[in-house]
Amino acid sequence: MSSSATDCVDENAVMISDYISVQNTKKVYDKIAKNYDDFAKAANYSVPSWLRRIFPTMTFDSEEPCFLDLACGNGLLGRIAQQFFSNLDICGIDLSEKMIIEAKKRSNYKKGITYDLNNGLPINLGFFDCVIAIGLFDFFEDSRKLLTDISESLRIDGHLLCNFEASVLGMPRKAVSKVHDINRYTYSLAEVVALFNDLDFDIIEIKKQRAYTSPSTGEKIIYYLVHAKKKENKK
Numbered sequence: 001m002s003s004s005a006t007d008c009v010d011e012n013a014v015m016i017s018d019y020i021s022v023q024n025t026k027k028v029y030d031k032i033a034k035n036y037d038d039f040a041k042a043a044n045y046s047v048p049s050w051l052r053r054i055f056p057t058m059t060f061d062s063e064e065p066c067f068l069d070l071a072c073g074n075g076l077l078g079r080i081a082q083q084f085f086s087n088l089d090i091c092g093i094d095l096s097e098k099m100i101i102e103a104k105k106r107s108n109y110k111k112g113i114t115y116d117l118n119n120g121l122p123i124n125l126g127f128f129d130c131v132i133a134i135g136l137f138d139f140f141e142d143s144r145k146l147l148t149d150i151s152e153s154l155r156i157d158g159h160l161l162c163n164f165e166a167s168v169l170g171m172p173r174k175a176v177s178k179v180h181d182i183n184r185y186t187y188s189l190a191e192v193v194a195l196f197n198d199l200d201f202d203i204i205e206i207k208k209q210r211a212y213t214s215p216s217t218g219e220k221i222i223y224y225l226v227h228a229k230k231k232e233n234k235k
């Protein structure tokens with residue numbers, strides 16, 4: 001019997017590793033849900049300041065713009081959005097039930113859904129004015145499917161604010177250190193640009209920025225922060 005390189009890959013082992021990683025992610029974020037604001041502060045989390053610069057540049061037809069916050073955590077970023085858009089209708093989705101409880105309690109999210117986004121987006125098509133997806137694709141080896149779902153959930157001209165963890169020294173995407181036995185993935189700038197060029201988005205800005213200092217390793221984590229707008233469907 002002949003063998004090929006793919007015969008050597010144990011697909012069950014890969015699936016079990018992904019399953020364990022998701023369970024561990026949930027555990028870690030459940031544990032820090034109540035104190036997430038303090039963690040963000042201690043890590044010098046810089047995404048809030050990026051959003052404070054971007055939000056004032058965004059305009060909407062509706063007086064009650066609909067936002068979807070994916071991997072919303074405890075609603076830290078939604079609270080910033082609420083400072084800029086007073087009648088915001090905001091819905092959050094997160095893997096961690098405890099994070100969702102916090103997001104509803106302290107950040108006034110109209111709806112909070114505990115859900116694993118590895119299963120795609122469970123949400124209306126062509127509905128949202130803005131999708132925020134910060135700290136999400138770090139956990140995704142392949143972001144294309146979810147980005148396609150996000151594109152479909154946005155109105156034409158709707159905004160997407162998201163990030164990808166930057167690969168160090170321009171190396172290609174790879175699984176990075178397994179702190180807490182969680183799979184994380186980095187992206188090169190070329191990969192990020194290629195992803196967006198293939199989908200129905202116009203990139204407004206890509207900014208490379210130190211996002212935070214890892215509380216587990218002390219490593220400085222760099223993000224590509226992306227502001228994109230949905231354009232008319234190419235097909």
Ligand SMILES: C[S@@+](CC[C@H](N)C(=O)[O-])C[C@H]1O[C@@H](n2cnc3c(N)ncnc32)[C@H](O)[C@@H]1O
Binds near residue numbers: 022047115117133
């Ligand atoms: C670093 S926190 C970011 C929270 C928030 N977006 C912020 O920037 O403050 C990452 C969040 O992603 C969530 N998450 C990770 N994997 C997920 C998945 N597969 N589906 C939904 N949420 C996920 C975690 O539960 C956690 O709340």
